[in-house]
Structure formats: structure tokens, C-alpha cells
Amino acid sequence: MNLQCLEWTLNRGISVKTGLKDGLDTGDPLEFKTYDELYEAYKKQMFEKIDFQCARRIENLGLSFMIAPDPMFSSITRDCVKNGRDISQDGARYIFHMILVTGLADTADSLAAIKKMVFEEKKVSMKELIDALHNNWEGHERLRMMMLNRMPKFGNDDDYVDEIAVQILKDFEERVQTWQGKHEKILFPCGIGTFENYAVLGHDAAASPNGRENWEALAPNYSPVAGADLNGPVSIMKSISKPELKRYYAGTPVDLSVNSNEFAGEAGVIRLKDLIETFCELGGQIMTITSTNVEDLRDAKVHPERHRNLRVRMGGLSAYFIAMAPAQQDNIIRRFTR
Numbered sequence: 122m123n124l125q126c127l128e129w130t131l132n133r134g135i136s137v138k139t140g141l142k143d144g145l146d147t148g149d150p151l152e153f154k155t156y157d158e159l160y161e162a163y164k165k166q167m168f169e170k171i172d173f174q175c176a177r178r179i180e181n182l183g184l185s186f187m188i189a190p191d192p193m194f195s196s197i198t199r200d201c202v203k204n205g206r207d208i209s210q211d212g213a214r215y216i217f218h219m220i221l222v223t224g225l226a227d228t229a230d231s232l233a234a235i236k237k238m239v240f241e242e243k244k245v246s247m248k249e250l251i252d253a254l255h256n257n258w259e260g261h262e263r264l265r266m267m268m269l270n271r272m273p274k275f276g277n278d279d280d281y282v283d284e285i286a287v288q289i290l291k292d293f294e295e296r297v298q299t300w301q302g303k304h305e306k307i308l309f310p311c312g313i314g315t316f317e318n319y320a321v322l323g324h325d326a327a328a329s330p331n332g333r334e335n336w337e338a339l340a341p342n343y344s345p346v347a348g349a350d351l352n353g354p355v356s357i358m359k360s361i362s363k364p365e366l367k368r369y370y371a372g373t374p375v376d377l378s379v380n381s382n383e384f385a386g387e388a389g390v391i392r393l394k395d396l397i398e399t400f401c402e403l404g405g406q407i408m409t410i411t412s413t414n415v416e417d418l419r420d421a422k423v424h425p426e427r428h429r430n431l432r433v434r435m436g437g438l439s440a441y442f443i444a445m446a447p448a449q450q451d452n453i454i455r456r457f458t459r
Contacts, residue, residue, distance in 0.1 A: 123228045126166035126167045126228075127228055129143065130162045131254070137254075138335075144170075147165050147166060148162060150247055150251065155240060156235070156239075167296070175218075175300040175303075182216065183211050190209050195208040200212065200214045211306065219371040220309050220371075222312070223314070223315050224315070224322060224339045225275075225286060225289065225313055225343065227333060230331035230349065233281060234268050235250070235330050238272070249261075250264070250330060254329070257328045266332075268330060268332035270332075272332075274346065276345025276349060277351055277357075278356040284363075286360070290364040291365070293311065310368075312370075313369060314374060315342055317449070322339050323448070324336045338448045338451070341452065342375065344376045345360070348455045361373070361375055362403040366404065375407065375408045375409070376411070376434065377411070379412050382414060411453070418450070421443055422450055
């Protein structure tokens with residue numbers, strides 16, 4: 122949803138795909154004089170959606186029992202057996218509703234691109250950028266290449282863009298905190314996650330200032346945009362560890378792809394151990410590692426019958442590669458071809 126908040130900021134609340142007013146009218150983007158004005162408008166969009174989600178979850182408390190009770194989970198959740206009620210029927214001592222950041226890397230990269238190109242270097246006007254996005258970059262290919270290849274990208278230990286991600290997460294968490302205590306039983310933990318839905322979420326978002334095209338999949342979970350991380354896995358770990366993540370206890374999974382050839386044999390095992398220890402020492406929470414090679418992935422798209430047991434990791438889950446949607450497969454392949 123975070124990337125769509127930026128889309129609404131640049132379009133006065135209108136979703137490009139549907140033409141519907143799904144966000145707030147935060148003013149004419151052509152009138153923004155500074156990056157800070159743009160960010161404040163974006164923040165209003167983000168806060169409005171957080172408020173909507175939290176209010177709706179309080180309003181709908183207990184309604185899921187009518188269609189989706191959960192007796193197994195209820196049997197191991199404190200107070201449900203004692204109270205004789207399902208967790209979805211207000212049986213537990215506390216109910217957790219996760220409020221998740223989605224599209225963080227795409228959003229931070231996009232804001233960084235606007236900050237640098239529009240407000241600092243003034244190499245493109247806001248009108249030209251918005252026109253390019255509305256046309257899915259058609260006729261603006263040179264500008265798209267600049268946004269893709271020359272702008273700072275999250276996941277490279279670059280403070281210019283990483284600090285934007287830090288600010289987004291800080292503002293997001295602080296807004297969610299204002300909802301704690303508004304219902305005696307509901308707690309709202311923050312998290313960063315798309316899980317398997319990154320392709321679906323991207324399908325609702327139009328072209329974005331980081332060079333992404335219409336409906337293209339988002340970066341999954343807390344990972345960099347596929348192909349944008351150019352400085353190796355340690356730089357990814359340094360970027361993701363800069364925000365204060367203690368309140369993001371719903372999870373911040375990072376999906377890391379490594380070439381199996383680099384981790385073969387005893388030396389490879391030691392290298393992998395060191396990688397995991399570095400992640401923990403830097404303050405990472407969850408890391409899923411896919412170890413394969415790009416040749417196998419590409420062949421699996423063309424000849425799935427040869428790769429029935431090929432599995433990849435994403436957001437704490439394992440999935441059979443050949444059972445994934447093409448957009449998801451392409452996203453994973455790009456993670457290996459940076």
C-alpha cells in the first residue's frame with residue numbers, strides 16, 4: 122500500500138489503474154516547492170490508510186467467527202479454552218492484528234529519485250515525471266533508464282535512500298502506536314511484509330518513479346528491488362539494519378538469493394555460516410535464503426517437468442518454483458541477475 126500512497130500523492134488521490142479516488146487530495150503536486158512538502162503529503166496518505174485499517178479491525182472484531190473459526194489455534198492460545206470461545210470469537214486475552222508496510226524498497230527508491238532529480242538536481246520537472254508515469258514511460262525511455270540505473274537504491278548501504286526508508290518506518294510505527302489502547306483487547310504490531318502477494322500488490326500500482334513499469338511486481342517483504350542491490354549481501358544487511366526495528370515485532374523478513382556455486386563444499390558452508398552470523402550481529406530479524414543458479418531457474422520456466430522439486434524461499438515460506446505465477450518467477454530470476 123505504501124507505493125500506492127505515493128501514487129495518490131502524485132495524482133491528488135486518484136488511482137491510475139481504476140480512475141477512482143482511493144486516496145486523499147493532498148494538493149497539486151506541481152505546486153510542491155521542496156521534497157519535504159512532497160513527503161508531508163505522502164505521509165498524510167499513509168496515515169489515512171493506517172487509520173482506516175486499524176479502525177476497521179476494531180469494528181469487525183469477532184465477525185470472522187461466523188465464516189472462519191480457528192479451533193486448532195484457539196486450543197493453544199491462552200484463555201480460549203478457559204473462556205470456552207474461539208480466538209475469532211473474543212476468546213483470547215489479546216488479539217493481534219498485524220499492520221504491515223508493503224512496497225518499502227520501491228517507495229524509498231521512488232522518493233529518493235524524486236528528491237534528487239526533481240528538487241535537488243532539477244534535471245526533470247514534476248510535470249514531466251508525472252506525464253512519464255501516466256504513459257508508462259513510453260516516449261520517456263531515457264528518463265526511465267536514469268531512474269533505474271543512476272539513482273540511489275535501497276539495499277546498497279547508501280544513506281541517501283536508506284535514510285528515507287528509516288523515516289518511512291519511523292513515521293509508520295509512530296502512527297500505529299497511536300492506536301494502541303483504543304480497544305482493551307486488540308494490539309497492533311507492525312511488520313514489513315508482502316509474503317507471496319508482492320505480484321498482486323504490484324498489479325494494483327501504476328508505474329513508479331524508481332523506473333518500475335505499470336503493474337510490475339513489488340520488491341518482496343523487506344528486500345531490495347530485484348536487481349537493484351549491486352554491492353553484495355552484506356550491503357543489504359547494512360541497509361535493512363539502519364531503522365529501529367524493535368517495534369516491528371510482527372516480522373521483517375529479508376529474502377536473500379545466493380548463487381549455489383559460491384556456497385558449495387566445506388568452504389561454502391563456512392561462508393554461509395559467516396553470512397548468517399553477520400545478519401544476526403547487525404540486528405536482522407528474519408532472513409530466508411534461496412540457493413540455486415539462474416540457469417536452473419530459467420530452464421524451469423521453459424521445462425517445468427524437469428524441475429518438479431525446485432523450491433525457493435520467500436518471507437519464511439518455501440514454494441515450488443514451477444507452481445508460482447510468471448510475475449513471481451521473473452522477480453526471483455532478477456534477484457540472481459544483478
